Amino acid sequence: MxxxxxxxxxxxxxxxxxxxxxxxxxxxxxxxxxxxxxxxxxxxxxxxxxxxxxxxxxxxxxxxxxxxxxxxxxxxxxxxxxxxxxxxxxxxxxxxxxxxxxxxxxxPIPVGLAISSNRSTITQQNGTAQLTVIANFGNGTTRNVTAGATGTTYNASNPAIATVSQDGLVTAKASGTVLLQAINEGTPAFLTIDIALTSDSDNDGIPDDAEINLGLDPRNAADASLDFDTDGLTNVEEFRAGTGLRNADTDGDGLNDGQEVKTTRTNPLVADTDGDGIPDGVEVRSNSNPLDRSSVNYAAAVQSIAITPPSFTLIVNTIVGTAYTQLNVRATLIDGTTQVNLTSTALGTRYASSDLTTCNFGSPDGRVFAGNPGNCTITVTAAGRPIQIQGSVRNFTPLPVSNLAFPGFPNKVKVQGNYAYIAAGASGLQIANITDKTAPSIAGSLALPGNANDVEIVGNIAYIAGGNSGLHIIDVSNPAAPILRGTAATSGPAQGVVVRNNTAFVAAGSQLTIVNVSNPGAPLVAANTSIAGNGKAITLDTNRSLAIVTLGAGGIQIFNVANPASPQAVSTRNLPGGDSRGAKVSGNYLFLADYGLSLTSIDITNPANPVVL
The missing domain is CATH 2.60.40 (Immunoglobulin-like)
Structure with missing residues (x-):
């Protein structure tokens, strides 16, 4: 996948x-x-x-x-x-x-679409009109692509006036003019249909019910010839075009409605008629064709360019082995508001390095990889404008200081002060004194039922995810003599734990278990909710009340835990080829220790749609 x-x-x-x-x-x-x-x-x-x-x-x-x-x-x-x-x-x-x-x-891919209707006007409530869409291909042939099964998608500008089915059947709902769009493999076509469900008492071309809705007088024909917003279209012309009578630029693209209807022939209801990401007004000002999405003049359309990060340092170490950063090139257009991403070389952007042995490029576009230690200048040329950013590459080789043998398997370790607390599998909790980093020693230990998979330290309390035995709560005020204070049963094998504000969040197999630990001697399970896989580890975004559970080969799952008694699943993100074991949040970014993909970074700015970087 x-x-x-x-x-x-x-x-x-x-x-x-x-x-x-x-x-x-x-x-x-x-x-x-x-x-x-x-x-x-x-x-x-x-x-x-x-x-x-x-x-x-x-x-x-x-x-x-x-x-x-x-x-x-x-x-x-x-x-x-x-x-x-x-x-x-x-x-x-x-x-x-x-x-x-x-x-x-x-x-074949259509090079053009022609859209038509068996009716230009519908006069009955729930009356219908059938659209027909013909695709034109580069070899001169045509094909009927009306049916949704052929890949054609339909949209209506105002479903309150008319709706359109997946096979192009238009149904009238209220008087007005509706703009209909058919699109097949990126090629669009447009058609307007008038809906006139009531009589037109003053014969001004606008049905009575529409006049009332538009604030016009259905008994006064003169108001149809007025131009309330002075955009070059009379009120009746605005009605027929579906544009606003009191808004000179209905779609906000920088062209008034009259100019779009009578001069540029662009769609006054769609800011970007050809769908190339450049508003029609900007295309006109930059001398590109707003009706052709292959016609874009970025050099004239762009007002300013920003590159992030503006500088970078890449550190290569013997643990990860590679280092890179992703450059993002974002342009603000001459309308002052529209931004477009110009990172892709397909949009004419070019990348150059002053020293390819230090900083070189890879896929996707804009990714800079570390080479030999040193400094480099990256020149990004976008929209014809060269911009330079400075980079450096450093090597870091971690050196062992000492080691310590202890029973069991070191599943997780947490350091607080001069002590390291180790979840040691079948050997329970092991506590090491690391005051002298060159000569650590075992300070104390505690045998526990189950398998110690993870450890969290808050003050003088250690929390152990104890596999099938649940969550253990241990007093470590005296590291030489830790004491088990309480245990909370979990719905599945406890594999990961994190604690905030007297609440423990436990990744317990197929369940997320939330435990009130305000009384260490009598912990209470506040909630259990299903996990979309096998929960391995867990971390929190405390600023946004999110819990993120790693699912091994299943990726990650994000929960909203603002109400610990009722956690809500927000999203799941698969990571093909991955095996996520550990996770930490920093700002809007999630960093995974992934057995298959190594270090993986995910943008969780929108928790509903996490983005792998």
Whole structure:
């Protein structure tokens, strides 16, 4: 399975799919053995070379284009083959498992759509009109793609006026003008239909009920010819276009409605008519074509560029072995509000290093890897503007100071003051005196039922996740003579524990167990809730009342624990090829100790959609 990570930017407009630009990074695992380094994979207008192991990373895929396919082209031994995945939808600010690409026959991609209706006006409540959508292909052929099964997606600008089914059947709900959108593999087409459910007493072209809703007089024809917002459209023209009578720029794209309807021929209800992420007004000002998503003049459209991080230091150590940082190139457009991500080289951005032996580049675009120790200057040229940032690479080699033999297996260790507290498996709790780092010694121990899997220290209390024996609470005021104060049964084997404000959160197999430990001698289970897998370890984001449970090969699961008596699952994030064992939160980032993927960083700014970095 592959996953997609997203960051969303809404540019306004009345058709959400056409008005959203989503910057995505796609990952496909090596299990797709059909693909190799002789293949390229494309999604919409983004293309990337496949690696030799069959994996691929495709950054900056625009979203909001309905159902799409991932398409592959391979050239092996002079023979070209094509393939495609089934249809899938890129969700706004979400994640998706991308279907596998199967090599064989591939369907063509439309270069244009023509949309029509058997009725231009509907005059009855719940009356219907059937849309017809014809796709035009590059070889001159056409095909009827009206049915949703062909990949066409429909949207209505105002469902209160009319709705549209997955197969293009429009149903009238109230008087007005509705803009309908059909989109097939990223190619859009638009059509307006008038809904007139009541009579027009003054014969001004606006039905009576619509006049009332719009604040007009249904007995005065003169108000239809007025232009309330002085945008170049009369009120009746605004009604027919579906635009606001009192808003000169209905979609907020920088062009007034009259200019869009009469001059640029752009959609006055959609800020970005061609869906390229650049508002129509910016395209006009920068001399690109707002009706062609392949026409973008970033050099003229961009006002300023910011690169993050603005500088960096990469530390290579013998434990991790590699170090890198991800550069993000974000541009603010000349409208002063719209931002676009220009990190991808597919958008014309280029990266150069003053010393490739110190700082070099890899996939995805913008990722800088550490080489030899030293300094480097990275030059990022985006929208024709070179920007330099400084980087440095340092080596760090940890050296052993001493070691200490003790019984059992060291599952987890926590240090407080001059003591190290060790969850030692079948040997319970082991406490080491580390005052002299060169000569540590065993200070005390406590045999415990079960298996000591994790340890948490709060003040003079140690909390042990004791496997099938549950949560042990131990007084360590005297490290030489720890005392078991109490035990709380858990619904599954306790494997991870974290404690905040007299509440213990325990990853207990298939259950998250929350325990009130305000009285160490009599802990009370406050709640149990199901975990989507086998909970291994747990950490907290105390600022946002989140508990994050690692699930081994199952990834992570995030819970809202603002009410400890009623925890709520927020999201689950799979990590293909991973085996997450430990976790820590810093700010809006989660860092995983992953047996399969090593150190893994996840952006949890939006807990409902964690993003692997």
């Amino acid at each position: 592959s996953t997609v990570q997203k960051r969303i930017r809404n540019f306004g407009g009345m058709l959400p799919l056409a008005a959203v630009a989503l910057m995505s990074t796609w990952f496909a695992p090596a299990s797709y053995a059909q693909l190799n380094e002789n293949c390229v994979v494309s999604v919409l207008n983004r293309t990337v070379q496949v690696k030799s192991d069959g994996s691929w990373v495709l950054p900056n895929v625009p979203a909001g284009f309905g159902r799409v396919k991932a398409r592959a082209t391979c050239v092996n031994n002079g023979v070209t083959t094509f393939g495609e995945s089934p249809f899938f939808v890129i969700p706004a600010n979400g994640s998706i498992d991308v279907p596998s690409v199967t090599l064989g026959n591939a369907t």
